[in-house]
Amino acid sequence: MSSAVAHALPPSILALFAPRVPIDYKPPLEKRKMPPYTGFAQHVDQFEDPAETPPAQPVETIEQRRARRREAKAAAAKARLEPLIAAYDPSATVEGKSADPYKTIFVARMDHSTTEATLRKEFEQSGPIKSVQIVKDTATGKSRGYSFIEYEHERDMKVAYKQGDAKKIDGRRVLVDVERGRT
Secondary structure (H helix, E strand, O other): OOHHHHHHOOHHHHHHHOOOOOOOOOOOOOOOOOOOOOOOHHHHHHOOOOOOOOOOOOOOOHHHHHHHHHHHHHHHHHHHHHHHHHHOOOOOOOOOOOOOHHHEEEEEOOOOOOOHHHHHHHHOOOOOEEEEEEEEOOOOOOEEEEEEEEEOOHHHHHHHHHHHOOOEEOOEEOEEEEOOOOO
């Protein structure tokens, strides 16, 4: 601290800047004597003979294990899918599937008690309906809450798509969309 500043400060503050007591002298630690380095030539006869040593087995790395498992999983999936692909016939009609996806609308968020007659009555205002399919649970036979309505003409489907969204059927607002699974 400069002398000009030291004269201006009160003694209580100057005491904070006073030098501390010097550190006590301690003699340095004495160096310990470590055992000397020795050779290992006297132990060479205990080593394994390289001619008698079996060859080292390669260790599978994490990347190799992941690749092996990935290939095994892909082969199992391919074996599982091959008979299904061979048996698949896209031209065969499935029961409940509409004939033309471009004339079909998807109705979701339906009340589970809604019937095909109710849907037909509500959506027939847009045009003539070819078929109404309410999707049901195969085990219980109860409605799953969505259905497919196939129209005779594509323009009727477009009108139903525009007018049917957010329509209330049996006390619930339904969601109407085009069939996207096969288009």
